[in-house]
Amino acid sequence: MTEFRSVAAETGEPHGDPLAVHGPADVAAACAAADAAFDVYRATGREERAAFLERIADEIMAIGDSLLDAYLTESGLPRGRAEGERGRTCSQLRLFADVVRKGQWQELRIDPALPDRQPPRPDLRLRMIPVGPVAVFGASNFPLAFSTAGGDTASALAAGCPVVVKGHPAHPITGSLVAQAITRAVSACGLPEGVFQHLIGPSNDLGAALVQDPRIMAVGFTGSRAGGLALAKLAQEREVPIPVYAEMSSINPVLLLPEALKTRGADLGAAFVGSLTMGAGQFCTNPGLVLAIEGEGLDAFVAAARDAVSGAQPQTMLTAGIRDAYAKGVEALSGCAGVEAVAKGDEGDRTHGGTYLFQTTAEAFLSDKALGNEVFGASSIVVRCKDEGELAKVVAGLEGQLTATLHMDEADEGMAARLLPVLERKVGRILANGWPTGVEVCHAMVHGGPFPATSDARTTSVGSLAIDRFLRPVSYQNLAQPVLPPELRDEAKSDGAPRLIDGKLTLG
Numbered sequence: 243m244t245e246f247r248s249v250a251a252e253t254g255e256p257h258g259d260p261l262a263v264h265g266p267a268d269v270a271a272a273c274a275a276a277d278a279a280f281d282v283y284r285a286t287g288r289e290e291r292a293a294f295l296e297r298i299a300d301e302i303m304a305i306g307d308s309l310l311d312a313y314l315t316e317s318g319l320p321r322g323r324a325e326g327e328r329g330r331t332c333s334q335l336r337l338f339a340d341v342v343r344k345g346q347w348q349e350l351r352i353d354p355a356l357p358d359r360q361p362p363r364p365d366l367r368l369r370m371i372p373v374g375p376v377a378v379f380g381a382s383n384f385p386l387a388f389s390t391a392g393g394d395t396a397s398a399l400a401a402g403c404p405v406v407v408k409g410h411p412a413h414p415i416t417g418s419l420v421a422q423a424i425t426r427a428v429s430a431c432g433l434p435e436g437v438f439q440h441l442i443g444p445s446n447d448l449g450a451a452l453v454q455d456p457r458i459m460a461v462g463f464t465g466s467r468a469g470g471l472a473l474a475k476l477a478q479e480r481e482v483p484i485p486v487y488a489e490m491s492s493i494n495p496v497l498l499l500p501e502a503l504k505t506r507g508a509d510l511g512a513a514f515v516g517s518l519t520m521g522a523g524q525f526c527t528n529p530g531l532v533l534a535i536e537g538e539g540l541d542a543f544v545a546a547a548r549d550a551v552s553g554a555q556p557q558t559m560l561t562a563g564i565r566d567a568y569a570k571g572v573e574a575l576s577g578c579a580g581v582e583a584v585a586k587g588d589e590g591d592r593t594h595g596g597t598y599l600f601q602t603t604a605e606a607f608l609s610d611k612a613l614g615n616e617v618f619g620a621s622s623i624v625v626r627c628k629d630e631g632e633l634a635k636v637v638a639g640l641e642g643q644l645t646a647t648l649h650m651d652e653a654d655e656g657m658a659a660r661l662l663p664v665l666e667r668k669v670g671r672i673l674a675n676g677w678p679t680g681v682e683v684c685h686a687m688v689h690g691g692p693f694p695a696t697s698d699a700r701t702t703s704v705g706s707l708a709i710d711r712f713l714r715p716v717s718y719q720n721l722a723q724p725v726l727p728p729e730l731r732d733e734a735k736s737d738g739a740p741r742l743i744d745g746k747l748t749l750g
Contacts, residue, residue, distance in 0.1 A: 244446050248415045251318030252558050254593045261414050263443040264653040269406075269451040275436030276375035276404035277457040283437050284372045284402035288739075292339035294431045295400060298391060299332035301423035301430075309419050313385050316413040317559030318593070319521060324386075331386040334393055334683045334704075338400035342707045345739030347401070347713065350729060352743045355720070356635035365685040367730040370713040372402035374459030377452045380410035380417055381464035382560050383524045389413070390420040390440065393683075393704050394462030394487075401458070402714035404437045408452055411444040412561045418442065438499060446472075453477050453486070453613070460485050460712055463525070464703065467616070467694050468489040474697055487711050488697040489690065491616045493530035494678045495637065497661065499654035502675075503539025510649055510678045511546030514622075515554065519597050522557035523620030524564070527645050527678040530617060532624040533636055544624060547599055554597040554620070556590030564618065568595050571617035578613055580606030584624070595619050604632045608639055634664055642692025642699065643669045645678040668692060670702065 245263055247256035264272075268644040275656060280485060281544065286294075302309070322328050341347055349370045356363035376398040380389035390407050398405050409417035421440035428437050453461055453476045461477060462485060463470050470488030477486045498510060517529050534540045559565040577585055580602050587597040601624040607613050627633040637646075646669040650658050660675075665672050670691035687705035690696045696703070701711050723731050729739060741748050 246411070246414075248316055248413070249561070250315050251412075251560055252315075252593060252735045254562050257315060258415055261442060263445070264441040264448060265368070266447075266451050266536045269448065269455060272406045272436075272439035272441060273375060273452070273455040273457040275434075276406050276439060277436070279404045279434035280372075280374055282434050283404055286402070286433075288342050288345055290431070291402065292342040294427060294433065295335045295339040295342065296394065297427040297430055298399075299335040301427045301685065302328065302332055302335075302391060302420060305423055307417055309416065312415040312419060313413070316416055317385050319531050323521065325416045327384060327386045330683060331391055333739030334387070335391065335396050337683060337706060338396045338709065341709060342400050345729075345737070347709050348729060348739060350717065350739055350741040352730065352741060354744060367718045367721075367726065368715055369718075369727060371716050371732055373404060373712050373714050375457055376403045376712055377458045377461045378405055378407045379461070379463040379465065380407060380413075382410050382412045382564065383521070383526070384464075385410070385416045386411040386420065388464045388703075390417045391424055393423075393708055394464070395438075397708035398462065399437070399461075401443065401709050404439075406439040406452060406458070408449045409440060409442045411442070414442050421512075422461050433718065443660060446733075449473065450476055453484075453605055454480060456482065458479070458484065458717060461487065462703070462711070463488040464489065466618075470697060485711070486697055487701055487703065488646075489526060489703050490696065491694040492526055492647045492691065493614060493616050494527050494643055494647070495531040495533055495640060496529045496647040496678070497633070497637070498532065498534035498540065498543060499648060499650040499657055500535055500537065500539065501651040501653040502649045503534060503537065503543060505539075505651060507539035508546040511543040511548075512550050513677065514543075515547050515550035515597070515599075517679045518551075518599075518622050519554050519557070519620045520679050522559050522595055523597070524560055524618060525679045527681060528618075528620075528622075529615070529647065529678055530622050532622060533627060533633055534624070535627050535629060535633060540624075540626065544584060544601065547624075551585040551587055551597050551599045554587030556588045556594035556596045557620070558593055559595045559619065562592055564660035565590075565593060565595055568617065568619035568621070571615070571619070572598050572621050574612065574615075575600060575617060575621065575623065578602075578610055580610070581613065581623070597621070600624070601626060604628065604636050607636060614641060630660075634661060637661065637664050637668065640668050642695045644670045644689065644695045645669055647676065647678050647698075648672065648674045650674060670695065670699070679719065
């Protein structure tokens with residue numbers, strides 16, 4: 243295939259001009275350019291790199307309505323979501339610009355020589371350096387914030403790594419517009435062309451070739467478990483294996499504690515469906531599992547949720563493939579032993595998905611691992627537990643998750659404290675009296691979790707800590723001052739970057 247067409251999510255019909263498909267030769271050329279640009283780009287100063295990130299944000303905003311129009315057509319999502327996601331894309335670029343300027347990411351450490359100690363200590367200095375060119379895979383469900391200029395790209399560029407993006411075929415026009423904006427920023431800032439490259443095409447072979455190229459040193463991915471595992475396998479089979487930071491699969495348990503259910507069970511049921519149906523349920527943090535102890539409060543929750551689901555209208559899904567996979571997931575869930583269908587909204591058609599709510603017992607859930615599989619869409623299952631012990635047993639049996647939510651009142655705090663150590667072993671973010679959909683871009687955010695939520699539970703793909711994925715430490719022993727990297731020389735101690743000197747933190 244030498245070209246393909248974008249598809250309108252609402253109709254499933256092709257739209258726009260045919261797009262050229264990149265092939266193996268293009269992958270090789272892009273990776274070669276990224277490798278050639280690496281040493282020049284990683285040598286940029288903090289201010290220069292920060293200004294580049296800010297220029298990307300400015301160029302994206304300068305595209306104007308044509309970017310929003312492409313987003314709306316290719317995703318089927320509402321305009322408010324498009325505007326919000328564009329704002330988030332630019333704000334995270336600016337967040338990383340601020341991170342770069344402050345310099346804490348360099349983790350500068352200096353242990354001066356102690357020649358009179360026995361044995362003598364050498365002069366040791368440490369900094370973090372970028373790992374090299376990074377491959378980024380755009381996500382289907384966030385055409386802007388998790389795609390071409392999304393968090394993976396922003397954090398890799400902030401670290402000093404050139405980026406080669408494999409654009410998602412569900413939104414190639416949106417991705418191309420953003421890629422052009424980044425390219426303009428590269429040129430305006432006088433950086434080598436290889437700092438950013440963009441590849442498009444519908445074939446999985448394109449992504450496989452990118453991961454297997456020996457010049458790629460790390461991979462950022464957001465998508466299905468099957469896709470993430472396939473890329474991780476390819477990365478580990480290379481002559482020089484590399485890390486794949488993949489966000490993959492999560493059903494995000496919501497725990498409804500007894501007193502909260504007793505006082506506001508019906509209100510929680512209605513609010514839950516609002517979160518469940520947001521964006522047609524196409525969020526990695528969608529609440530696909532509800533855990534609660536039997537009682538009148540849970541009955542009120544289920545009744546309110548049933549009413550809300552029954553009135554839910556079908557929504558456009560991102561692609562026909564996602565719609566088909568959702569339908570199969572719902573069908574599989576409804577066919578499991580011990581599962582009862584509570585309610586369903588209108589089913590939709592080949593491009594639209596309905597809303598589904600199921601319930602089961604803790605005993606049934608624990609006996610069938612299939613009940614814990616992610617169904618990517620507006621589907622959820624309520625697990626009815628006999629008591630706190632059974633609730634804790636269900637939580638302990640879960641796979642790794644991105645989030646867990648506790649709905650609780652003051653009288654529930656003791657139970658919440660007892661459950662917290664179990665939840666910490668299972669998730670990356672624990673929240674109270676809210677809903678998991680919606681991820682703040684800030685310094686304290688963790689958007690990650692134990693497998694299969696991500697391939698590496700030590701990392702996050704959202705927030706300022708995301709930069710750490712694309713850095714590695716280097717120690718310098720007894721190097722002369724003129725040979726040392728500038729930020730580790732004695733004369734650099736007043737450049738504003740924090741340093742750990744002989745174990746004591748100094749702030750510039």
